[in-house]
Amino acid sequence: MNNQIPYYQPQHNEVDIFEYAFSNQLPVLIKGPTGCGKTRFISHMAAKFNIPLNTVACHDDLTAADLVGRHLIGDGETYWSDGPLTRSVRSGGICYLDEVIEARKDTTVVLHPLSDDRRILPLDRTGEILDAPDDFMLVVSYNPGYQNFLKGMKPSTRQRFISIRFDFPTAELEQQIISNESSADGDLVKRIVSLGRALRTLKDHDLEEAASTRLLIYAARLIHSGFDPVEACRCSLVEPLTDDLETADALMEIVRATFGR
Amino acid sequence: MEEQVGAYWHRLITRSANRRYPEAVVALDDIKKVVGVMFRALGGDSGLKVEESYATNHFGRRTFLQKIAGSDQRIHNSWLDESALLLPPTIDLLPERELNRDLYIWLAMLASLKLKSREVLHWIEQNRRQSSATLLRFPGFADRYSALASAVVELRVELKTLAPDLRKIEQQVREIIINPTNPATDLFKVGDYSPEQSVPLWLVPHPAQLAGDKLNDLDDKQEHKSKQDDPENGENERSKESKKERKNRLRKAERTDDPDGKSGLIAFRMESLFTLAEFVKVDRTTDDESDDDAESKAEDLDVITISKEQQSGKGGLKFDLDLPAAEYDDTPLSAPILYPEWNYKTGVLEKNMCSIVPLISNKVESVKLPVELQSSAQKVRRQFEALIPQRTWFRGEVDGSELDIDSYIQFRSAKSLSHNTQEPALYKNFRSGSRDLATLLLADLSLSTDSWVNNHSRVIDVIRESLHLFADALSHTGDRFSLYGFSSRSREHVRFHQLKTFSEPFNDQVRGRIEDIKPGYYTRMGAAIRHAASILSKQPAARRILLILTDGKPNDLDHYEGRYGIEDTREAIFEAKRQGLYPFCVTIDEEGKEYLPHIFGPSGFIVIRKPAELPMRLPKLYAKITQGEA
Known part of the structure; x- marks a missing residue:
């Protein structure tokens, strides 16, 4: 594991909350729009506590066996193979289920005994009951803004977590983050941030999703390494946000007004 | 002959008077969306629409030729009012297409900026500050602005034709156009002054206000055509x-x-x-007749x-939309139910503003599915069988199309550990699951549905057919659904027609009620949505969908129109979402794209261009939005 702690710029008191939750052995739920730093936050905290991090990207075909583990067939015998969740419970550390809302609801039920004060993981196929060590922590995240018309989290699952809401950072913080991530200079970063903030106001009316900090960092990196600013914004900001030609046109006008041409 | 000469002269003189460039024309229609998105992105109020401005007199001087030609008396300015950003319908002022297009973009940028200033500024100074701030905010636009500015200055009257005092002012106006970041002299901080010519780069005050200013200034001049007495x-x-x-x-x-x-x-x-x-x-006061x-x-x-x-003319409006006498009207199901209404101007949810009257048709005839719909119904049913409910793999089946490896391994390992095994269920099968869904369909039955969509049917007929097919298809899938219709006559009387409740089976009697729907009154959408949401939220299903079928904007007899109606509906939708419902709007209003994103969000609605397609599209749509639930 890399000893260097990944860069993370706290926005509010989320670092404190996380530390308290960790020391009290409480599971944490993080919600926020895409690209606002959820995943980075977790890897930062894991590095800070110096514990391993197991990430599982959830999808709608994820079964409970994919999390817990299954029997495999070897040379004339079957043997048990731990899933990522079980591995994490055995070894300690943070088990991070990214976009947990994507997983089917019956799948997430296996988290229930782990996420209350029992802190156990029963493996009914092997008959084991694993007790989570003190440094085990369950973290799940999801993006509440997605238009999944028919998906949502079971209230009984939601109510087992300490919940932290993430949002895009303020302009000053975002400038700091972007200049740190892309080592671009102040003026460029300032323009990119003001551009990003302009695009965010279009959410829910013209755009489905707000421009993420991640996209802004991409743009800053491209421009900083010498790519044409307007074209960089087109491919890193405008095109990822919309498929509609006219909307893209309008966004490009804003880009051009910001960067000249 | 005389006429012909006259026409030639007119053409000649207007052409030489109007320095326009029709080959470089840019129409607002072509760029409306771009301008709208920019305006909102840069901080403009997202409730405002972009519209064409109407021609107003400009108070400035026209060139000699323009006077001879009698042209340019009225021009299209740009301004903001409480519900729209108004821009000229076309711009062909400047010689290049790009410049004319940039002019629109510049106006959108300018209008989106909100300057906070306590002092009341002269509008020219206001424009200068706004231009300056916009240029600071978008340094990348500077080059394009200076191109625009010099092109605009080109068009202005020559300085030497002006009287000395006017010349001074004109010079300042030009300076401001060229370099808005320079603070102007005191000339425009106080007093009233309009430049000799309109400046297309600026937003003017609201024309009514401008006219008012003028009137105040000129009230001593008797020749002015204003009759403002006071x-x-x-x-x-x-x-x-x-x-x-x-x-x-x-x-x-x-x-x-x-x-x-x-x-x-x-x-x-x-x-x-x-x-x-x-x-x-x-x-x-007593003259009541309308002027034909x-x-x-x-x-x-x-x-x-x-x-x-002083008094509004309500008296004249009431009689034509009176309610039918009680014995002819539908039967009320309960006492009126009160609902709040959102007033966007005050930002307050005003309690007990609207009263909903639940009604049920007093005609209780049973009707079979109309013959002409039967073949379509068959088609829709078949589509439904293929589309929904979505099919998934079921594991651990006793019989199935494929082997379930997981169960097999489990079975083998259990066997090798010599555990007792029951009859093994080692297969997986692909079939539909059960759906935990409840859908409430709310149809707009206002008088506007009385209009004709083609030679054969009115909107109401289309809605009726849609209800028939939708209900028929859903009753075959086993999804829980109910059907309601609404119309309103001011806030005291929002009619809520019950066609089918959730608990009722879908039968010929329900069909009879669908057959009986008729257009009437107005569209107070907010209250109807609130009532529908309260019915739907009592359903135990995990997914509850509120499907709204409409043909136009929310409106009612009173102030419930335009932005007020839209904002109230938006608030009602927010409330529904907070209750865990999924609202979705299906409209046949072509202009729906302009206001529906504001109410329902970018993917919360669909505009159906050909109303006649609605009956077939609706069930498909339902299938689409409910897919994904295993």
Whole structure:
């Protein structure tokens, strides 16, 4: 594991909350729009506590066996193979289920005994009951803004977590983050941030999703390494946000007004 | 011959007077969306629409040729009012297409900026500050701005043709255009002044306000055509933005006081002939008849004089939409239920504003599915069987199309550990699951549905067919659903027609009620949505869908129209979402794209261009939005 702690710029008191939750052995739920730093936050905290991090990207075909583990067939015998969740419970550390809302609801039920004060993981196929060590922590995240018309989290699952809401950072913080991530200079970063903030106001009316900090960092990196600013914004900001030609046109006008041409 | 010469002359003189570039024209229609998105992105109010401005007189001087040609008396300016950003319908002022397009973009950028300033600034100074701030904010636009600015200055009257005092002002205006970041002298901080020519780069104050300013200034000049009797009043009047102005928005408007109703005109002056252009202060309080050819008269008028009436003319409107007598009307199901309404102006949810009257048709005839719909119904049913409920793999089946490796391994490992095994269920199968869904369909039954969509059917017929097919398809899938319709007559009487409840089975009696729907009254959407949401939220299903079927904007007899109605509906939708419902709107209003994103979000609605397709599209749509639930 890399000893260097990944860069993370706290926005509010989320670092404190996380530390308290960790020391009290409480599971944490993080919600926020895409690209606002959820995943980075977790890897930062894991590095800070110096514990391993197991990430599982959830999808709608994820079964409970994919999390817990299954029997495999070897040379004339079957043997048990731990899933990522079980591995994490055995070894300690943070088990991070990214976009947990994507997983089917019956799948997430296996988290229930782990996420209350029992802190156990029963493996009914092997008959084991694993007790989570003190440094085990369950973290799940999801993006509440997605238009999944028919998906949502079971209230009984939601109510087992300490919940932290993430949002895009303020302009000053975002400038700091972007200049740190892309080592671009102040003026460029300032323009990119003001551009990003302009695009965010279009959410829910013209755009489905707000421009993420991640996209802004991409743009800053491209421009900083010498790519044409307007074209960089087109491919890193405008095109990822919309498929509609006219909307893209309008966004490009804003880009051009910001960067000249 | 004379006429022909006249026409030639007119063409010649207007062409040389108007320095326009029709080959470089840019129409607002082509760029509306771009301008709208930019305006919102840069901080403009997302509730505002982008619209074409109407022509107004400009008070500046025209060039000599323009005067001869009689052109350019009225020009299209740009301004903001309470519900829209108004821009010229076309711009062909500048020689290049790019420049004309940039001009639109510049106006959108300028309008989106909100400057906070306590002092009341002259509008030119306001424009200067706004331009300056916009340029600071978008340094990348500077080059394009200076190109625009120099092109605009090119068009201005020559300095030497102006009187010395005007020349000084004109020079300053030019300076501001070229370099708005320089603070101007005190000239524009106080007092009233309009530049000799309009400046297309600037936003003007609201025309009514501008006209008001003018009136105040010129009240001592008798030759002015204003009949404003009471200039002191102007200040108050101007500050109150009236809706009438919006209604008459394709005309130039001016204000006058309303007759007081006590001193009517008694004498009739036989010898004088009144022209249409004159406003005569006649008290016509009792004159109730509508003017049949008002439209053609309005066409002939240069100025339409309107006044602020003390009492509103409600009396005339009431009789044509009265409720039917109780014995002919549908049967009320319960006492009226009160719902709040959102007032966006005050930002308050006003309690008990609307009363919902649940009704059920008193005709209880059973009807079979109409013959002409039967083949379509068959088709839709077949589509439904293929589309929904979505099919998934079921594991651990005793019989199935494929081997379930997981269960097999489990079975083998259990066996090798010599555990007792029951009958193994080692297969997986692909079939549909059960769906935990409840859908409430709310149909708009307002009078506007009485209009014809083609030679055969009205909107209401389309809605009726849609209800038939939708209900038929859903009753075959086993999804829980209910059907309601609504219309309204002001806030005291929002009619909520029950066609099918959740608990009722879908039968011929329900079909009879669907057959019985008829158009009437208005569309107070907010209250109807609130009531529908309260019914739907009592359903135990995990996914609850509120499907709204409409043909136009929310509106009602009273102030429930335009932005008020839209904002109230939006609030009702927010409330529904908070209750865990999924609202979705299906509309046949082509303009729906302009206001529906504001109410339902970018993917919360669909506009169906051909209303006749609605009956077939609706079930498909339902299938689409409910897919994904295993």
